[in-house]
Amino acid sequence: MDKKFLLRLIMPAVILAVAVISLLMVIPATAEYFAWFSWAWAVTIITGALGLRYLLAGLFSKANPMVRKANLWFGALFLVVTVFCLTWAIAVPKDWIAPLVAIIVTGVLFLGVLFTGGRKWDAGDNQKAGYKTYRQRKADEDKPA
Numbered sequence: 001m002d003k004k005f006l007l008r009l010i011m012p013a014v015i016l017a018v019a020v021i022s023l024l025m026v027i028p029a030t031a032e033y034f035a036w037f038s039w040a041w042a043v044t045i046i047t048g049a050l051g052l053r054y055l056l057a058g059l060f061s062k063a064n065p066m067v068r069k070a071n072l073w074f075g076a077l078f079l080v081v082t083v084f085c086l087t088w089a090i091a092v093p094k095d096w097i098a099p100l101v102a103i104i105v106t107g108v109l110f111l112g113v114l115f116t117g118g119r120k121w122d123a124g125d126n127q128k129a130g131y132k133t134y135r136q137r138k139a140d141e142d143k144p145a
Contacts, residue, residue, distance in 0.1 A: 047082040052075070072108050
């Protein structure tokens with residue numbers, strides 16, 4: 001399967017799963033088993049899936065490094081939102097929030113350098129090997145062959 005197809009498939013599958021769980025939460029026969037589910041959990045699951053989707057898009061796309069890093073940062077942003085939603089969903093102690101956010105941000109920085117090679121996306125031609133200035137090109141043209 002194509003990677004783009006898998007990335008496009010993640011979000012509809014997650015939204016469908018959240019919708020099914022929310023339906024099971026309301027049905028009287030299964031309401032007892034799904035009483036733990038709330039809107040905080042729904043948002044946590046959806047933002048976590050969005051974060052994972054953008055991280056995977058940033059890691060495995062063939063786009064230029066700027067687009068890849070933008071995808072990585074969007075993924076990090078959604079994962080940070082996931083951490084805050086998780087805090088409301090299960091009442092994570094407040095002293096855990098800052099380290100979790102720091103781990104996500106530094107992890108994305110690490111992945112950005114690792115998968116984009118740390119190369120600048122706006123490097124000019126004059127930084128490439130064999131680059132000739134305008135005067136050097138004109139001198140080569142004027143030489144008799």
